[in-house]
Amino acid sequence: MKASKFLAVPYIAWVLIFTIIPLSLVVFFALTDSDGNFTLDNLFQMSDYMSVLFRSIVFAIIATVICLVIAFPAAYIISRVSSMNQSSLIILIMVPMWISFLLRTYAWMTLLEPNGLINKMFSLVGLGPFDLINNAGAVILGMVYNYLPFMILPLHSVMTKIEPHTVEAAQDLGCNKINLVRKVILPLSMPGISTGIVAVFVPSVSTFVISRMLGGGTNDLIGDFIESQFLGNSYNPHLGSAMALVLMVIVLFMMSLFNQFGSEEGAV
Amino acid sequence: MKNTIISLRNAVVEYDGEKILKDINLDIIDKQFVTLLGPSGCGKTTTLRIIGGFAEMASGELFFNGVKINNLPPHKRQVNTVFQKYALFPHLNIFENIAFGLRIQKLPEKEIKARVEEMLKLVNMEGFEKRSINSLSGGQQQRIAIARALVNRPKVLLLDEPLGALDLKLRKEMQIELKRIQQELEITFIYVTHDQEEALTMSDTVVVMKDGTIQQIGTPQDIYNEPNNAFIADFIGESNIIDGIMRRDFLVEFAGKEFACVDKGFEKDELVDVVIRPEDIKVVPQYQGAIIGVVENVIFKGVHYEISVDALGYKWIIHSTQSEEVGSIIGMNVTPTDIHIMHKQEEE
Numbered sequence: 001m002k003a004s005k006f007l008a009v010p011y012i013a014w015v016l017i018f019t020i021i022p023l024s025l026v027v028f029f030a031l032t033d034s035d036g037n038f039t040l041d042n043l044f045q046m047s048d049y050m051s052v053l054f055r056s057i058v059f060a061i062i063a064t065v066i067c068l069v070i071a072f073p074a075a076y077i078i079s080r081v082s083s084m085n086q087s088s089l090i091i092l093i094m095v096p097m098w099i100s101f102l103l104r105t106y107a108w109m110t111l112l113e114p115n116g117l118i119n120k121m122f123s124l125v126g127l128g129p130f131d132l133i134n135n136a137g138a139v140i141l142g143m144v145y146n147y148l149p150f151m152i153l154p155l156h157s158v159m160t161k162i163e164p165h166t167v168e169a170a171q172d173l174g175c176n177k178i179n180l181v182r183k184v185i186l187p188l189s190m191p192g193i194s195t196g197i198v199a200v201f202v203p204s205v206s207t208f209v210i211s212r213m214l215g216g217g218t219n220d221l222i223g224d225f226i227e228s229q230f231l232g233n234s235y236n237p238h239l240g241s242a243m244a245l246v247l248m249v250i251v252l253f254m255m256s257l258f259n260q261f262g263s264e265e266g267a268v
Numbered sequence: 269m270k271n272t273i274i275s276l277r278n279a280v281v282e283y284d285g286e287k288i289l290k291d292i293n294l295d296i297i298d299k300q301f302v303t304l305l306g307p308s309g310c311g312k313t314t315t316l317r318i319i320g321g322f323a324e325m326a327s328g329e330l331f332f333n334g335v336k337i338n339n340l341p342p343h344k345r346q347v348n349t350v351f352q353k354y355a356l357f358p359h360l361n362i363f364e365n366i367a368f369g370l371r372i373q374k375l376p377e378k379e380i381k382a383r384v385e386e387m388l389k390l391v392n393m394e395g396f397e398k399r400s401i402n403s404l405s406g407g408q409q410q411r412i413a414i415a416r417a418l419v420n421r422p423k424v425l426l427l428d429e430p431l432g433a434l435d436l437k438l439r440k441e442m443q444i445e446l447k448r449i450q451q452e453l454e455i456t457f458i459y460v461t462h463d464q465e466e467a468l469t470m471s472d473t474v475v476v477m478k479d480g481t482i483q484q485i486g487t488p489q490d491i492y493n494e495p496n497n498a499f500i501a502d503f504i505g506e507s508n509i510i511d512g513i514m515r516r517d518f519l520v521e522f523a524g525k526e527f528a529c530v531d532k533g534f535e536k537d538e539l540v541d542v543v544i545r546p547e548d549i550k551v552v553p554q555y556q557g558a559i560i561g562v563v564e565n566v567i568f569k570g571v572h573y574e575i576s577v578d579a580l581g582y583k584w585i586i587h588s589t590q591s592e593e594v595g596s597i598i599g600m601n602v603t604p605t606d607i608h609i610m611h612k613q614e615e616e
């Protein structure tokens with residue numbers, strides 16, 4: 001017993017230093033003014049940023065849904081091929097993650113620009129140029145591209161646990177393809193789906209790099225505003241902390257709602 | 269009149285260029301308990317999967333009630349399967365597992381409930397509706413798997429070594445229970461096993477398979493008493509298989525002596541397999557025996573003693589109700605009707 005308790009010390013220290021203390025600081029800053037006195041002004045100031053917050057959440061939801069729609073069939077197909085091909089496919093999906101996040105997003109800039117690669121291809125056949133960058137679509141594309149593996153990996157990991165015999169049993173009992181997905185694959189994938197949704201939604205809703213690089217200044221998200229309160233010209237860590245706190249509470253609220261829904265689904 | 273419900277014609281299955289089933293022809297009689305019996309890897313599961321719709325034939329035809337169903341997907345076949353590892357749905361409770369097929373058919377809730385209850389009763393699992401499948405023992409899970417398949421009222425139930433994972437006592441109980449269910453419901457069972465005793469006690473018809481071919485089809489009595497070849501004789505219960513020479517009709521030479529037998533139609537001096545069941549050898553005093561040997565080993569098997577005898581280099585197994593002393597010299601006799609002569613099997 002003693003030894004096992006001792007083993008938990010590094011973890012507890014880690015959580016304390018890198019989670020509990022920073023979180024307490026965020027709460028402290030959000031509820032104080034520059035003189036250190038208690039105030040709710042920072043939170044009230046948030047009302048000016050409601051539309052940004054709303055846009056962030058909508059973009060993140062759209063990106064998450066697109067990721068889910070792409071990842072679900074992809075992960076299922078991967079989980080059904082031979083185990084050797086499975087590992088190669090999984091590595092292929094992870095390869096982009098080994099390249100710097102900034103670099104990957106820069107790459108999209110050069111692709112999407114008015115005189116970027118894609119528009120050049122269009123001009124070869126006499127089309128375009130199209131506005132591919134500096135709009136909402138480009139931001140959502142960036143989110144989907146960057147976070148898609150976070151959806152595929154947890155889905156793949158639960159789907160490999162679905163036995164081929166379980167699938168065959170469902171077909172044997174009368175399931176066509178649609179019923180098979182609805183009655184067996186989907187419910188058995190629920191844990192992976194909820195993990196994937198959290199893993200895509202949370203970084204999407206708080207990103208500032210993607211929106212800045214692909215959004216062209218008109219699609220800034222709450223992450224951009226938080227960042228500029230700490231590092232930008234409108235330096236105000238109290239307001240920045242308040243924004244971060246509100247975002248965090250909203251995310252936690254949405255996730256708990258979703259998990260409740262998810263676990264009920266799973267139980268049916 | 270016996271109706272054929274399922275027919276396989278010239279079924280060939282290949283995996284990676286290797287022939288797994290080699291030209292199988294099989295007629296399944298309606299309402300019979302048919303067992304596919306053979307050693308592991310002989311193609312029993314593959315045969316079952318063709319009938320269930322989960323494996324494809326390279327060539328050949330599958331008929332159900334006279335209609336060709338080669339390309340009918342599994343969910344449209346009037347056949348249900350009890351899988352080797354049960355394959356119950358882990359996200360559903362017992363009731364919903366059994367109700368699964370009925371919900372797909374969108375039957376009214378009242379009928380679903382009635383039919384699930386009926387099935388739970390059939391497999392002696394009343395009161396387990398709300399339980400999760402993880403809380404069940406292997407034997408109980410198997411009962412639920414059977415109920416889940418039967419609730420759809422299939423014409424044919426396929427069972428792939430359903431009792432393989434159970435301990436001996438439970439297996440015996442389930443054998444009796446399965447037979448009862450089959451007779452009660454009057455449907456066709458196609459049952460796969462590598463356990464010859466199981467096959468003999470449960471079946472109306474036994475299909476003996478080896479290396480992707482059918483060796484013999486017959487009643488358990490036929491298969492046991494008149495095996496087509498030495499492989500079957502050996503596989504169906506223990507046998508002494510000795511090299512012999514057919515001198516002429518009704519006369520065979522083995523173990524250095526000539527014996528009268530009841531077989532004929534062999535070529536003169538044809539090399540044959542002589543098959544004698546261990547229980548058909550009578551132990552007699554040395555001077556009365558046709559064959560004389562030394563007792564090497566005696567094991568008590570509960571009902572009988574298993575006696576190993578060495579006779580001039582030939583090893584014999586005898587089942588006898590009386591024990592013999594190790595090292596003693598005994599005589600052995602066989603009556604002509606218990607000597608089975610078989611053509612030598614061509615080695616591949």
Ligand SMILES: Nc1ncnc2c1ncn2[C@@H]1O[C@H](COP(=O)(O)OP(=O)(O)O)[C@@H](O)[C@H]1O
Binds near residue numbers: 312313315
């Ligand atoms: N999907 C498959 N791919 C390749 N070989 C297979 C496959 N399924 C079965 N086999 C091979 O076919 C042979 C027969 O298998 P099976 O029908 O399962 O035998 P049994 O059920 O009698 O033990 C085995 O040698 C097995 O390795």
Ligand SMILES: [Mg+2]
Binds near residue numbers: 309312313314
């Ligand atoms: Mg098998």
